[in-house]
Each structure stands twice: as C-alpha cells, then as structure tokens.
Amino acid sequence: MGNHGFFLYHMDNDKEKAKQAYLDERKGSVASFAPGRIEFLGNHLDYNGGMVMGAAIDAGIYAFATPTEGDDIRLFSESFEDAVVESSLAGFGRQEGKTSWANYCLGVLKVMQEAGLAPRTGFSLTFTTDLPVSVGLSSSAALELASALVLAQLAGQELDRKELVGICRKAENEFVGVPCGILDQATSAFGKKDHLVLIDCEKEDFSTLPLPPDTRLWVFDTGIKHDLVDSHYAKRHGECQAALGCLRESGHEINYLAKAKKEWITEDSMPENTSKRARHVINEQARVLSFREGLASKKEVNELGLLLNDSHESSSLLFENSCPEVDFLARKLQAHSEVLGARLTGGGFGGAVLAWTGTGFGPNDAEAIAKEHETQFDHLPSVHDFVPSNGARIKPGTA
Numbered sequence: 001m002g003n004h005g006f007f008l009y010h011m012d013n014d015k016e017k018a019k020q021a022y023l024d025e026r027k028g029s030v031a032s033f034a035p036g037r038i039e040f041l042g043n044h045l046d047y048n049g050g051m052v053m054g055a056a057i058d059a060g061i062y063a064f065a066t067p068t069e070g071d072d073i074r075l076f077s078e079s080f081e082d083a084v085v086e087s088s089l090a091g092f093g094r095q096e097g098k099t100s101w102a103n104y105c106l107g108v109l110k111v112m113q114e115a116g117l118a119p120r121t122g123f124s125l126t127f128t129t130d131l132p133v134s135v136g137l138s139s140s141a142a143l144e145l146a147s148a149l150v151l152a153q154l155a156g157q158e159l160d161r162k163e164l165v166g167i168c169r170k171a172e173n174e175f176v177g178v179p180c181g182i183l184d185q186a187t188s189a190f191g192k193k194d195h196l197v198l199i200d201c202e203k204e205d206f207s208t209l210p211l212p213p214d215t216r217l218w219v220f221d222t223g224i225k226h227d228l229v230d231s232h233y234a235k236r237h238g239e240c241q242a243a244l245g246c247l248r249e250s251g252h253e254i255n256y257l258a259k260a261k262k263e264w265i266t267e268d269s270m271p272e273n274t275s276k277r278a279r280h281v282i283n284e285q286a287r288v289l290s291f292r293e294g295l296a297s298k299k300e301v302n303e304l305g306l307l308l309n310d311s312h313e314s315s316s317l318l319f320e321n322s323c324p325e326v327d328f329l330a331r332k333l334q335a336h337s338e339v340l341g342a343r344l345t346g347g348g349f350g351g352a353v354l355a356w357t358g359t360g361f362g363p364n365d366a367e368a369i370a371k372e373h374e375t376q377f378d379h380l381p382s383v384h385d386f387v388p389s390n391g392a393r394i395k396p397g398t399a
C-alpha cells in the first residue's frame, strides 16, 4: 500500500472541500419545474370566456435560482446561451432581439414586484428544458410558471396554483404584450397524470377529468411559424371582441362570446367574417361540453374523437387559423383507423396538429404520415408522443 492511504485521505479531503465550496456557493438556492401543455379541445375559447381542455405533458422547463447580494439580477437559459440578461431589480426593462426570451421571466418578476411578492435582493436564475423547441407546447407559459415558483421561494412566499396562473397570465398580457387567455398557464399549473385539465375561463375554475385508458396523445409539428403569428392572434382576438360588441348592441347581455347562442347569429346581426369567428366559438364551446358529458357517460372513444375532427374543420373553415400543411396532417391522421381524432392545436397559423389515438397507433404509423407530409411539402414534421402529467411544482433545492 505504501503512501496510497495517504493519497486517498487527501483526495477525499479535497472532494469534501470542493463539495462544501459548491454548497456555500449555492446556499439558499431553489428550483422548480413547469410542464409544457397540449390544447386538447377548445380552440380560441379561453379569452372568449369558454371552457377548454388541456393536458400537461411529461416535458417542460426547469428553473434554478441562487440569491445574491445587492440588487443585480442575471438570467441565463441553456436554450439561448449567447443571450444572457444582466440587469437589476429596479432597472430591468422589456427586452428586444435575442434576449427577448427573458421577457416571460421579467414580466413575472414585474407582476410579483407590484404585488409585493418578489425577492428584495438580487439573484441568478438559470433555465434548462427538455421541451422540443417551437412545437407549440407553450414553452412560454412553462417559463413563466417556473420563474414564478422560484421567485416566490426566494421571497419566502407561497403561491397557490390559482394565484400562480393569475400572475403568469398578467405577465404575458401586460409585459410581453400577447392578449392570451389562461389555457396555457392553467394547464401547466393544474396538470394531473393521465388526466385532462378542464378550465372554466370565465369563472377561473379548474378541475381534472381522467383521459380514457389505452389512448395516447401525439403532436405533429409542421415547423411553420408564421412571422405574423402574434399579430394574427391579436386580430382574431379583436374580431371576437367585435362579434361580442354586435351581440351586445342587439340587446344580448353577455360578457363573453362563448356564452352566445347559435340562433343569435343571423345574417344582419354582424358582418359575414365576424359571424364566422362567432360561429366557431359557439360551436366549439358546444363540442367541449359534449366531450365532457361523453366522458362522464362513458361514450365510445371513437365517437368522442369525432368532436376533435369537427373542431379542426371549424378552425380551418370558420376561424381560418389553419394552413395547408396543418390541414394535410389533420386529414391524413383522421383517415387512419387507429386515430380517434385529430385537430389543429394551439394558436394556429402554422404550428402543430394533435392526434388522439388508440394504442394500436405507433411510431411507424406516425413516421409514415410524417413522410407523406414531406413528399407533399418538402419538409419532415417532427413527431412527439406524450403522457398527460402532473403540473408545475417546486423542486427540492440545495438550500
């Protein structure tokens, strides 16, 4: 053995010292996780006060925060390595260009500061993710929720899930500037393994419903992200508001378009285009309610799946937020015998298609359909399958 024991003693000692130095450096650190989401049914209903269904998925964003002295803040994301944001608690502002990813986190910080819930000393915040990028799984909402959960921990505050949803939606509406509803944030917050999240967007009431066993969720991403997605979204938001305005002028005292009745939409009640948006919202709401009733009465999954197909037709023809690539995938999927239903999911104008399938649908089937899309459009869509999973949570840190 000779000096061996002596060396080992020193190595162990060095390891201990390194570990201690790491723990000292990370003292008071906290961590969180927030999942991405799939919009299952209820397209563009959330900001119209409707009921929507989503599923949190088994991939998301992890946040890790370490408190620092002074009031400096530093935000780093592994997905945007060359876009670190360094600022201060009192001096940060909205980011443009390559650091604009940080607006979701800074927006949350701002809203929490206004509510007296934010940390009062500086911090360093690091994000990492296992979400496929730009697939329309709402990484932005996951970033907001993961941020809010670590910031609250640093501030010694506890947020309930409803508060969490409210803070994150406000951040997105007011700081980021997207007039979204609460679908993304609420699904990420209230997700439950093997369940759908049912959100009453008017009452802000959240519950979960078991997804029928032996079914699976697949997302096919066309990879198309229209430059004007945000402005198209805002335009549809405006058209829905206009439809609501017309109905109110004709004496219908409702606060949300999703509460309107089909028979109120007559030829002379509003312009043709506006009436198409309104009919989509009203029919889509009826489909969500039918799906919920169908689940409760244990209706055949094949029959329930047809509601997803109808939703797609409505998005495509009435809400006009689809595109040829999304239509192609949805229709190919709908024609497959193991697919229960397929539809555009999320904001639209490109983006992704959801397929709800039986267990007989596998990677080979998915690949064959993706290849057909490639032959037609010269682009191979990315395909992902997900399991409905639990919602956002704090993770034990190293404090």
Ligand code: GLA
Pocket: 039, 042, 043, 044, 045, 046, 047, 138, 180, 181, 182, 183, 184, 346, 347, 348
């Ligand atoms: C995007 C928005 C959501 C919702 C959907 C459409 O994902 O972020 O709030 O409006 O579009 O249903």
